[in-house]
Amino acid sequence: MAIGWLFLDMNAFFASVEQQEHPELRGKPVAVVPMLTDTTCCIAASYEAKAYGIKTGTGVAEAKRLCPNIHLIEAKHGPYREYGARIIRTVESCLPISEVWSVDEMVCKLWANEHCLLDAITLGELVKSRIKSEVGECMHCSVGLGPNPFLAKVAAELQKPNGLVVLDDDDLPHKLFRMKLTDFPGISRGMEARLKAAGVFTTEQMYDLSLPQMRAIWGGVGGERWWYQLRGHNVALPPTDRRSVGHSHVLPPELRTRGGAEAVIGRLLEKAAERLRHHGYQARGISLYVRSIDGRTWAAKRRLTACADTWTLLTALRKLEEHPFPIPKQVGVVLYDLLPDAAVTLPLFGEDQKRLEAARAVDGINARYGRGTVSMASVKPVSYTAEDKIAFKKIGEMD
Numbered sequence: 001m002a003i004g005w006l007f008l009d010m011n012a013f014f015a016s017v018e019q020q021e022h023p024e025l026r027g028k029p030v031a032v033v034p035m036l037t038d039t040t041c042c043i044a045a046s047y048e049a050k051a052y053g054i055k056t057g058t059g060v061a062e063a064k065r066l067c068p069n070i071h072l073i074e075a076k077h078g079p080y081r082e083y084g085a086r087i088i089r090t091v092e093s094c095l096p097i098s099e100v101w102s103v104d105e106m107v108c109k110l111w112a113n114e115h116c117l118l119d120a121i122t123l124g125e126l127v128k129s130r131i132k133s134e135v136g137e138c139m140h141c142s143v144g145l146g147p148n149p150f151l152a153k154v155a156a157e158l159q160k161p162n163g164l165v166v167l168d169d170d171d172l173p174h175k176l177f178r179m180k181l182t183d184f185p186g187i188s189r190g191m192e193a194r195l196k197a198a199g200v201f202t203t204e205q206m207y208d209l210s211l212p213q214m215r216a217i218w219g220g221v222g223g224e225r226w227w228y229q230l231r232g233h234n235v236a237l238p239p240t241d242r243r244s245v246g247h248s249h250v251l252p253p254e255l256r257t258r259g260g261a262e263a264v265i266g267r268l269l270e271k272a273a274e275r276l277r278h279h280g281y282q283a284r285g286i287s288l289y290v291r292s293i294d295g296r297t298w299a300a301k302r303r304l305t306a307c308a309d310t311w312t313l314l315t316a317l318r319k320l321e322e323h324p325f326p327i328p329k330q331v332g333v334v335l336y337d338l339l340p341d342a343a344v345t346l347p348l349f350g351e352d353q354k355r356l357e358a359a360r361a362v363d364g365i366n367a368r369y370g371r372g373t374v375s376m377a378s379v380k381p382v383s384y385t386a387e388d389k390i391a392f393k394k395i396g397e398m399d
Contacts, residue, residue, distance in 0.1 A: 002115035003168055004234065006124060007144040007152035008091060010104035011161035014044035017083050018073045020136040029054070030071045031063050035252055038064070043075060047161055083135065090134050094127050098149075107149045117168060120145050124164050147232035153185055172232055177204045186226075206230075245276050245283075248332030255382065261290065261328040262321055267379040268333045269317050273310040274363055276335055282306040282344050283335035286316050292326035303337075306344045309355035310362075314376070 010016065014032040019025045029049035031042040038061040045054045045063075052067040063070050084103040091097055091106060098109045114120055124143040131139055140162040144155030147168065154176070155165040167175060181192050181203060198217050200206050207230055214223035225235045247268040255264060265288065276283060287301035300320040307313065317333065362374045 002147065003117055003120040003145050003166065004110055004115060004147055005098075005145070005149050005152040006095070006108045006110060006120065006127070007146070007149060007156045008106050008108070008127060009142045009144070009153070009156045009160075010087065011140045011142060012044060012046050012050070013083075013104035014075060014080055015046035015049070015073075016136075016138050016140065017079055019046060020083075020138040021079060025071055025073075026138060028071055029067050029069065030073060031058075031060075032073050032075050033060055034075055034250065036072060036074050037253070040250060083139070086135050087131060087139070090130050091127055094130055095123060105153075107152065117166065121164065121166065128162075128164065148229055148234040150185075150229040150235075151232060154179075157183065157185065169232070173204075173207050173230065176207065176230065177202070179203050181206065243338060244334050244336040245272050245279070245281070245338070246332060246334030246336075247272050248289075248330060250330045251328055256293065256328055258325075258328075260382070261325075261331050263379055263382040265317065265321070265331050265333060266314065266376060267382055268331065269314055270310055270376060270379060272333055272335050273308065273313050273359070274366070276338070277308050277360060277363055280341045281338040282308040282341060283313065284337040284339060285335070286313060286320070287334045287336060288317060288320045289332045289334075290325045290328045291330040293329045294326075296326055298325040306339050307356075308341075309359040310376070311355050311359070 015030045018030055018032060019028075025046075027048065028046075029052060030046040031049050031054055032044040033042055034040050038059075040060055042049075042054060042058045042060065042063055043056060045056065045058070049063070049067060049070060052070075054063045054066055054070065058066075060072065063072075080103060087104075088097060088100065088106065091108070095108050095110070095114075097106050100106045110120060110123070114123055124145055128141055128143060131141055142156045142160050142163040142165075144152040144157070145164075145166045145168075146152035146155050151167045151172075155167040156163070158165045158179075181187050181195060181200075182189065184203075187195075194217055195201075195206060198213075200209065200217070209217070209227070211224060211227045214227040215221065217223055218226065228235050249264055249268060251261060251264060255261065284304050284306050285301060286304060287299060289297060289299040291297050300323055302316050302320055304312075304316055313335065365374050366372065
């Protein structure tokens with residue numbers, strides 16, 4: 001099997017953007033947080049901060065204990081999206097991108113004349129140097145080269161930061177055996193527990209499983225995909241159907257009131273409805289949940305006739321808010337039981353159709369001039385906190 005895929009993973013992306021934008025932070029421990037409070041956690045850490053044991057998910061109070069001179073930076077959606085788009089343009093100047101997996105990850109299928117190991121390595125080095133010269137000297141990335149996207153991603157994980165690693169025929173499977181089970185993308189602690197329950201404690205033991213054994217442990221065809229991918233085969237993933245669209249938000253202290261929560265909930269609903277329409281779905285259910293300061297959870301839901309316009313969804317949401325809920329710390333909105341637009345028949349004329357057309361017109365304005373250009377008056381006062389802060393999504397989903 002030849003080297004057929006290149007995977008690119010930006011290193012400590014959010015923290016690197018902050019260091020690129022603010023030279024005074026370079027070489028210093030930096031953690032990006034959703035808000036400046038000790039009760040939240042780090043969503044990214046520079047490699048200087050990682051040297052102190054700070055990583056994604058480390059609580060802010062713990063990060064301060066581990067590194068008293070840590071620089072905490074509140075996440076900013078706009079610059080991360082801008083840098084992500086610049087990185088995409090830079091990579092595409094070298095080779096076509098097959099798929100953007102997230103704001104800081106992408107995979108590229110190599111042309112037939114690039115499958116030679118030396119040519120593939122040269123291409124990987126070119127991508128890395130172009131990003132550094134055209135996007136920024138702090139924007140390091142790890143590149144993985146492999147026979148399929150999965151193993152190319154695994155290769156990129158093997159050397160961080162700023163690595164370039166190849167997994168080819170001569171490396172399989174022995175180079176994989178150095179990895180722990182949880183080093184593989186897709187093996188969570190829960191999946192690790194299932195493997196251990198089946199007597200599998202090492203990567204070598206997992207590799208030695210038969211195809212039926214892998215299917216049994218994974219509980220379906222997912223195990224078969226893993227079996228083939230570990231052996232270098234390129235397995236096409238089946239198309240996925242969205243089942244829900246939602247957003248949640250931890251409220252800043254000044255909005256931990258019923259009025260503040262309702263305003264943020266409205267903004268979350270507005271964003272979820274926009275995404276719903278962007279992906280071509282309509283919702284038949286809406287749910288609202290609130291987590292209180294003392295950790296209690298309150299939830300309510302409501303069935304709907306399939307719809308996608310913000311006004312109808314907001315009307316249903318306000319009905320849920322009529323029920324008393326505790327003093328909120330975190331709120332969330334989920335639109336569920338989705339149907340593709342093609343499966344929903346709307347009258348050619350009537351209020352439902354007019355509201356949907358109006359909502360799509362608003363989407364067009366916001367897409368051109370920036371999210372929130374046209375918004376509900378009731379959510380404008382909280383747009384500063386309910387706006388996207390963490391750009392984990394694909395670039396196309398953030399426009």
